[in-house]
Amino acid sequence: MTTVADALMKVRFLSHVSAPDIRRGAVFWNRSDLEPGEALWREGDEADELAILSSGELIATNRNVEVGRISAGELVGEASIFLGSDTRSATLTALEPSHVLVLSLRGLRRLRQASSPLYDALLAQALVTLVRRVRATDLRIARIALGERAAPARKEPGVLARMWRALRPGVPTTVCPPLRPLLRALPVLHAVPDEMLSTLEPHFQPQAIEEGEVIFLEGETGAAAYLIAEGHVDVLRHVRGERAERLATLRPGDLFGANTLVEKGARTASCVAAEPTWLYRVDAEGFHAPKGEAGRLWRESVVATLATQLRSANAVLNRVADPLDEAIAADDESSFQQLMAASGLLEALPSVEEADLEEIKVVEDETPRRLQGRNTLY
Numbered sequence: 001m002t003t004v005a006d007a008l009m010k011v012r013f014l015s016h017v018s019a020p021d022i023r024r025g026a027v028f029w030n031r032s033d034l035e036p037g038e039a040l041w042r043e044g045d046e047a048d049e050l051a052i053l054s055s056g057e058l059i060a061t062n063r064n065v066e067v068g069r070i071s072a073g074e075l076v077g078e079a080s081i082f083l084g085s086d087t088r089s090a091t092l093t094a095l096e097p098s099h100v101l102v103l104s105l106r107g108l109r110r111l112r113q114a115s116s117p118l119y120d121a122l123l124a125q126a127l128v129t130l131v132r133r134v135r136a137t138d139l140r141i142a143r144i145a146l147g148e149r150a151a152p153a154r155k156e157p158g159v160l161a162r163m164w165r166a167l168r169p170g171v172p173t174t175v176c177p178p179l180r181p182l183l184r185a186l187p188v189l190h191a192v193p194d195e196m197l198s199t200l201e202p203h204f205q206p207q208a209i210e211e212g213e214v215i216f217l218e219g220e221t222g223a224a225a226y227l228i229a230e231g232h233v234d235v236l237r238h239v240r241g242e243r244a245e246r247l248a249t250l251r252p253g254d255l256f257g258a259n260t261l262v263e264k265g266a267r268t269a270s271c272v273a274a275e276p277t278w279l280y281r282v283d284a285e286g287f288h289a290p291k292g293e294a295g296r297l298w299r300e301s302v303v304a305t306l307a308t309q310l311r312s313a314n315a316v317l318n319r320v321a322d323p324l325d326e327a328i329a330a331d332d333e334s335s336f337q338q339l340m341a342a343s344g345l346l347e348a349l350p351s352v353e354e355a356d357l358e359e360i361k362v363v364e365d366e367t368p369r370r371l372q373g374r375n376t377l378y
Contacts, residue, residue: 025118028107034094047080056098078126079307176206187304199294203286222260231277247344256348261287316342
């Protein structure tokens with residue numbers, strides 16, 4: 001019979017983890033064999049495990065409505081276990097004979113405490129899985145979105161405009177605020193040692209943005225995220241023809257565009273400076289550059305950011321959309337505005353107070369944050 005270690009070594013996203021590291025980590029895993037119709041987890045169950053589907057296929061249902069399918073080699077339960085959640089938001093049921101590799105929260109903590117390469121591989125895959133779930137939710141919103149504003153477009157300035165900007169640029173007149181307090185305002189990083197932040201800081205480059213300047217356009221391929229240091233940024237979504245809706249206004253301390261750090265893809269919204277603004281830009285290379293504990297904490301911070309965005313957006317969607325009929329009437333302004341709010345939540349994690357940050361824990365802590373609201377994170 002195939003051992004748990006053998007099964008883990010066949011998982012594609014673990015292929016770069018050495019066999020000895022997998023064997024050492026395999027002691028924390030269990031194997032579950034499911035018959036068709038048998039549930040791995042049920043909606044409302046305590047969320048204290050993650051799993052890799054070794055073979056077979058699972059269906060995820062929320063309120064008895066299908067919300068997704070899981071194929072062999074996929075990771076599930078990643079947000080709940082890395083960030084902490086009370087209960088499962090969906091039931092996972094086998095569609096055919098299926099073999100599942102299951103890791104408890106305690107086992108994940110043990111892997112992290114040992115700085116296991118297996119933990120780092122799971123963290124990296126959790127990021128990829130979350131980004132794909134964010135994009136799937138974005139597509140769900142796009143299917144029912146309408147809009148009334150002109151979509152932004154990137155235009156080359158004329159000669160007179162370029163001369164005027166050279167004389168009186170609309171960029172911030174102040175010096176860029178320091179980065180460290182902004183990093184400490186992000187999930188997970190609020191209490192890390194200064195030397196950890198010193199490792200991250202060189203990968204963030206300050207950038208002055210003029211009022212009205214397009215930072216990036218919806219549909220463009222992105223590979224960078226931005227942290228607002230000063231000013232405000234409007235998030236616009238192109239929803240019908242040449243029209244768009246403002247989804248959100250982002251403020252100092254907000255991190256946006258993080259999806260493309262993990263996996264290149266089209267921007268799901270346009271971001272435009274609402275006033276002279278200072279940003280810190282980090283590209284995909286800078287995101288992956290920090291190693292060891294500093295890199296681990298930074299990536300856990302992005303997991304927390306993406307998971308919270310997705311939970312919040314799904315909670316709004318579950319209030320607005322009927323799972324059996326997601327169409328929203330054209331004259332249903334209230335539902336439409338909530339739909340736009342859900343889309344905005346996918347773009348950035350709103351700034352939170354220090355007291356709230358203290359409640360956001362990662363797996364090494366014994367009291368993970370309990371986030372409320374229905375979602376489709378399984």
